[in-house]
Amino acid sequence: MAGLTTSFGSGAMSNSMDDIADFARAILVIGSNTTEQHPVFGTMLRRAVRRRGVQLVVADPRRIDLVDFAVLHLQQKPGTDIALVNGLMNIVLEKGWEDRTFIAGRTEGFEDFRETVQRYPPDKVAEITGVPVEQLYRAAEILALQKPMAVIWAMGITQHIVGVHNVMNLANLQMLLGNMGLPGGGVNPLRGQNNVQGACDMGGLPNVYPAYQVVTNPESRRKFETAWGVPLPDKVGLTATEMIPGVLQDKIHALYILGEDPATSDPDSGHVRKCLDGVDFLVLQEIFPSETSQFADVLLPGVTFAEKEGTFTNTERRVQLVRKAIEPLGQAHPDWQIITDLANLMLAAGERQPVDGTHAGWQYQTPANILSEICALTPSYAGISYARLEKGERLQWPVPNSDHPGTPILHINKFARGVGKFAPLEDIPPAEIPDDDYPMLLSTGRVLYHWHGGSMTRRSAGLSAIYNQALVEVNPEDANRLGLKNQDRLRVTSRRGAIEAEAWITDRVPLGVVYANFHFPDSSANELTIAALDPIAKIPEYKVCAVRVELVQSPES
Amino acid sequence: MSVNLTVDQKKIQAQAGQTILQAARENYIDIPTLCFHKDLSPTGNCRICMVEVAGQRLLQAACVTPITEGMQVETRSPRVVQSRKLNLELMLANHPQDCLTCDVSGECELQDLAYDYKVNVPAWGAKGTRYLPDSDPNPFIRVDMNRCILCRRCVLACAEIQGRDVWGVAQRGFEEQIVAGAGTTLLEARCESCGQCVAYCPTGALSNKLNYGLARAHQVRKVMTTCAYCGVGCQFDLLVKGNRVIGVSSNPGAPVNGMALCVKGRYGYDYIHHPDRVLTPQVRRYLLEGRQKSRTGSEWDWVKVDWQVALQLTAGKLASTRSSFGADSIGVLTSAKCTNEENYLMNKFARQVIGTNNIDHCARL
Ligand code: SF4
Numbered sequence: 035m036a037g038l039t040t041s042f043g044s045g046a047m048s049n050s051m052d053d054i055a056d057f058a059r060a061i062l063v064i065g066s067n068t069t070e071q072h073p074v075f076g077t078m079l080r081r082a083v084r085r086r087g088v089q090l091v092v093a094d095p096r097r098i099d100l101v102d103f104a105v106l107h108l109q110q111k112p113g114t115d116i117a118l119v120n121g122l123m124n125i126v127l128e129k130g131w132e133d134r135t136f137i138a139g140r141t142e143g144f145e146d147f148r149e150t151v152q153r154y155p156p157d158k159v160a161e162i163t164g165v166p167v168e169q170l171y172r173a174a175e176i177l178a179l180q181k182p183m184a185v186i187w188a189m190g191i192t193q194h195i196v197g198v199h200n201v202m203n204l205a206n207l208q209m210l211l212g213n214m215g216l217p218g219g220g221v222n223p224l225r226g227q228n229n230v231q232g233a234c235d236m237g238g239l240p241n242v243y244p245a246y247q248v249v250t251n252p253e254s255r256r257k258f259e260t261a262w263g264v265p266l267p268d269k270v271g272l273t274a275t276e277m278i279p280g281v282l283q284d285k286i287h288a289l290y291i292l293g294e295d296p297a298t299s300d301p302d303s304g305h306v307r308k309c310l311d312g313v314d315f316l317v318l319q320e321i322f323p324s325e326t327s328q329f330a331d332v333l334l335p336g337v338t339f340a341e342k343e344g345t346f347t348n349t350e351r352r353v354q355l356v357r358k359a360i361e362p363l364g365q366a367h368p369d370w371q372i373i374t375d376l377a378n379l380m381l382a383a384g385e386r387q388p389v390d391g392t393h394a395g396w397q398y399q400t401p402a403n404i405l406s407e408i409c410a411l412t413p414s415y416a417g418i419s420y421a422r423l424e425k426g427e428r429l430q431w432p433v434p435n436s437d438h439p440g441t442p443i444l445h446i447n448k449f450a451r452g453v454g455k456f457a458p459l460e461d462i463p464p465a466e467i468p469d470d471d472y473p474m475l476l477s478t479g480r481v482l483y484h485w486h487g488g489s490m491t492r493r494s495a496g497l498s499a500i501y502n503q504a505l506v507e508v509n510p511e512d513a514n515r516l517g518l519k520n521q522d523r524l525r526v527t528s529r530r531g532a533i534e535a536e537a538w539i540t541d542r543v544p545l546g547v548v549y550a551n552f553h554f555p556d557s558s559a560n561e562l563t564i565a566a567l568d569p570i571a572k573i574p575e576y577k578v579c580a581v582r583v584e585l586v587q588s589p590e591s
Numbered sequence: 592m593s594v595n596l597t598v599d600q601k602k603i604q605a606q607a608g609q610t611i612l613q614a615a616r617e618n619y620i621d622i623p624t625l626c627f628h629k630d631l632s633p634t635g636n637c638r639i640c641m642v643e644v645a646g647q648r649l650l651q652a653a654c655v656t657p658i659t660e661g662m663q664v665e666t667r668s669p670r671v672v673q674s675r676k677l678n679l680e681l682m683l684a685n686h687p688q689d690c691l692t693c694d695v696s697g698e699c700e701l702q703d704l705a706y707d708y709k710v711n712v713p714a715w716g717a718k719g720t721r722y723l724p725d726s727d728p729n730p731f732i733r734v735d736m737n738r739c740i741l742c743r744r745c746v747l748a749c750a751e752i753q754g755r756d757v758w759g760v761a762q763r764g765f766e767e768q769i770v771a772g773a774g775t776t777l778l779e780a781r782c783e784s785c786g787q788c789v790a791y792c793p794t795g796a797l798s799n800k801l802n803y804g805l806a807r808a809h810q811v812r813k814v815m816t817t818c819a820y821c822g823v824g825c826q827f828d829l830l831v832k833g834n835r836v837i838g839v840s841s842n843p844g845a846p847v848n849g850m851a852l853c854v855k856g857r858y859g860y861d862y863i864h865h866p867d868r869v870l871t872p873q874v875r876r877y878l879l880e881g882r883q884k885s886r887t888g889s890e891w892d893w894v895k896v897d898w899q900v901a902l903q904l905t906a907g908k909l910a911s912t913r914s915s916f917g918a919d920s921i922g923v924l925t926s927a928k929c930t931n932e933e934n935y936l937m938n939k940f941a942r943q944v945i946g947t948n949n950i951d952h953c954a955r956l
């Protein structure tokens with residue numbers, strides 16, 4: 035979450051799900067289809083509306099399910115979020131609703147920011163976003179006057195070439211309204227996969243060690259060199275979205291992939307397959323054969339969450355136990371054990387021998403041993419232990435020591451970087467906009483019944499029974515024009531590829547937009563998506579690309 | 592403000608505004624309930640929690656009657672016990688006597704009460720089945736309205752926990768029944784298959800199809816763990832029989848979600864034992880036999896090998912790639928599905944063992 039790190043000095047969700055559900059008086063959900071992607075939190079939001087009368091504003095190009103519970107639905111055109119939020123902030127300033135005490139006491143950069151926002155008057159914003167001026171005024175009034183107000187978002191905000199700016203603009207909004215550091219407010223990016231938060235916290239990123247200690251900072255590097263007993267590289271590594279294309283650029287010759295399926299989950303899958311096909315050596319550690327395993331040279335059987343111990347960190351930074359329910363099936367081994375065995379073999383070969391090092395060895399008997407090492411090197415996890423978790427303590431990082439009760443709300447009284455930083459941000463159109471050849475916009479995402487590349491959920495009989503093939507959502511008016519009916523087969527073509535799938539005619543999608551998912555390899559939206567990356571976070575622009583839609587044949591014919 | 596009252600001759604204090612049931616439970620006095628659940632609005636319709644209140648001619652439902660100063664309550668006087676027995680008899684008279692084959696036997700609240708109160712099924716009762724057993728096509732939720740006691744917990748669970756309003760009550764009197772939507776199937780009534788209604792149903796009227804008949808409550812081991820799908824981080828119990836996960840059930844102590852789960856968390860577990868699982872290490876034949884990489888014919892066939900061989904070959908390949916092209920020619924993709932411990936190790940593997948910062952995962956995706 036590079037955007038929040040720039041604004042506040044910490045990239046994580048600032049508040050907790052229960053405090054938003056219990057204390058927010060208004061909520062802005064933007065670019066999050068919460069009831070389908072984070073379903074139980076979605077029901078918490080529904081309950082907050084029903085029981086406490088929370089004023090919910092949904093900003094989403096699609097008429098998602100949560101709209102039924104909202105007082106207002108802003109249906110902005112895909113890729114116009116910066117203009118939308120600038121427009122809302124413009125009205126806040128016009129009406130004098132900003133929190134001057136908060137701005138004066140806890141932020142910097144306000145004047146430049148104000149100048150930029152002033153260039154986004156409501157009528158101009160209505161023009162860019164397609165949201166009527168009256169709705170902009172109504173939304174600004176609800177969000178500004180109902181305090182505390184929480185902002186919630188997900189991939190709908192980050193998966194754009196301007197993803198980082200989108201996030202920073204939501205941080206601007208919350209600083210402007212003084213909604214940081216209090217229950218029921220905050221900036222709340224919902225993390226997708228169960229342990230994305232933990233994977234980032236643990237240094238599963240090319241630029242940071244655990245707890246976001248930067249690899250280019252000599253002091254951090256020295257700390258880990260002392261711990262691991264080897265000299266460490268001083269330049270930032272490649273991101274996933276650079277590594278894979280790096281194969282064809284002769285930069286990457288071997289890949290070790292743990293439990294991921296880039297051949298389905300990465301954009302422009304045609305190109306990804308070409309890269310995977312070209313790599314000299316690919317070792318894949320997985321539970322199922324996948325699209326990616328077709329390219330693997332070695333396949334190592336890992337296990338499911340039911341077969342191992344460990345911890346996951348949820349979207350609100352809460353560390354929770356995973357308990358082993360059954361012994362690993364067949365000859366599969368817990369993943370931590372496989373990594374450990376491989377590390378020991380490589381170290382034994384002796385080309386890169388650790389010298390001394392306080393935590394150089396790989397003698398782990400249990401995941402609890404690994405957690406102790408993590409605690410020693412990761413300041414925000416220092417006070418976490420299996421014993422405390424077993425006692426049922428609620429531990430949300432930072433937990434700096436073993437007496438610390440954890441931190442359910444970040445940024446109380448002070449931001450991680452000191453003062454919060456306002457950033458002036460301009461509207462930038464998506465990398466690819468519709469033209470005569472590709473006249474419609476494609477947006478992508480998940481559905482309730484499936485998960486990501488679908489390798490788990492497609493193997494669940496019941497989930498597949500309810501949702502057993504990719505559906506592409508088309509607006510009724512577009513359908514009319516294209517001669518499409520429900521259940522017709524349609525073809526969606528972009529500059530990169532084409533898929534066929536069944537049509538679902540629904541006013542969930544606005545005019546000119548189609549929506550598809552990537553749960554089914556045969557008709558995965560990622561055949562179509564563009565590999566344009568946000569220049570800062572390197573997140574692909576899944577949410578917008580230009581496509582052409584046509585009828586293949588109707589079932590009767 | 593606190594209120595003084597006497598329950599079963601014991602003087603207790605409680606908060607003004609509490610019900611008799613809340614006051615009693617806080618003071619460790621147990622009043623049985625059936626339609627009541629602490630997460631749901633009380634309805635007072637099952638009449639099991641009836642108690643005697645001095646000065647009141649009729650028995651009162653403890654779950655909805657507020658306490659008053661000086662109130663005197665009897666929770667197990669002969670009159671109260673008699674009333675509960677009668678109520679239970681009426682319920683059983685209208686309930687199939689199929690505990691022998693019922694999936695929830697052993698965790699059924701009606702069965703427990705019938706046992707506690709030594710109720711006999713009245714000779715005139717036990718009518719035949721009135722509804723089709725297993726009457727709904729939902730792939731997860733088994734509906735058998737013959738076993739329904741009209742407590743309405745499912746109606747409230749769907750409305751108040753899930754916010755969906757699928758279940759409702761139709762007809763009156765003997766014909767009264769719980770229906771989905773306007774008497775349609777669950778999915779047609781916009782059911783999201785979250786199973787909240789199943790988790791709150793006190794009997795076998797709503798149960799889980801996926802593990803129907805696989806194990807009774809006393810045959811399973813429950814292991815509390817954290818969901819592996821999305822970042823909400825719900826917790827639940829895995830139900831284990833032998834070395835097999837046969838189901839998931841809500842654990843009311845789950846810190847984030849309580850009893851609530853979504854369809855993936857509650858019902859998306861069967862991939863664990865799916866026959867497609869990769870259960871042995873395997874390598875391509877060319878690699879095993881030490882030849883040049885070839886993607887054609889039998890050279891590219893998988894060969895099952897033991898761990899030692901697979902790991903040796905992998906370590907050897909990674910090391911030779913490093914010596915030919917440098918540490919930065921190796922990329923490591925860790926997993927947002929794996930544990931913190933595993934992600935830490937992948938980070939250490941890339942940086943310490945290989946010597947590269949080329950490590951990432953799919954957070955961006
Ligand atoms: S499964 Fe969930 S949505 Fe469906 S009826 Fe039950 S509580 Fe309602």
Ligand code: SF4
Nearest residue numbers: 818820821825853856
């Ligand atoms: S049960 Fe559903 S909402 Fe809860 S963590 Fe699992 S996938 Fe997410």
